[in-house]
Amino acid sequence: MNEIREQLLTMARDKYRNILPIPRLKKIENCFTEDFGKTIFWFNTADKSTHLISYDIHLKTFRVNGKNIMTQQKMTTTAKKIVNAIINPTKSKLSKYKTKKVLLTNTEYAKTDQKFKSYCEVQNIEPTGRQAGKYRRKKGLAFQAKNIIKR
Numbered sequence: 175m176n177e178i179r180e181q182l183l184t185m186a187r188d189k190y191r192n193i194l195p196i197p198r199l200k201k202i203e204n205c206f207t208e209d210f211g212k213t214i215f216w217f218n219t220a221d222k223s224t225h226l227i228s229y230d231i232h233l234k235t236f237r238v239n240g241k242n243i244m245t246q247q248k249m250t251t252t253a254k255k256i257v258n259a260i261i262n263p264t265k266s267k268l269s270k271y272k273t274k275k276v277l278l279t280n281t282e283y284a285k286t287d288q289k290f291k292s293y294c295e296v297q298n299i300e301p302t303g304r305q306a307g308k309y310r311r312k313k314g315l316a317f318q319a320k321n322i323i324k325r
Contacts, residue, residue, distance in 0.1 A: 194219070195218070213229045290309055293309070
């Protein structure tokens, strides 16, 4: 079991004392999900309610049932080692931890992409999330402006 999983398991035991695997998964080791830079630990407590604790590599925060409980400043030394290994993989023995690229939402894209903003300005439209979605799908007025400028 890797160190992030061990940290999540320790946090769950500290908070809820008696934790059990999800019934269909049978073992605690199977109750982890890793996707898009997050490690999520799903488990049941003695009262048969389901809880989760997660760690987000990009935000460097631990969450219990949707609430931030620990940021990098408050982490244990083990968690700090894991985060440092993720940030500087060549300097650490923990180089197996890799981060995935974070995708922007259309609204974030509309606020940050300068080319998109300039195409919207040419068409005299507001750079909104809706327009960004159309632009990214190669449709809409902003994309048409891109084709006009290239000619």
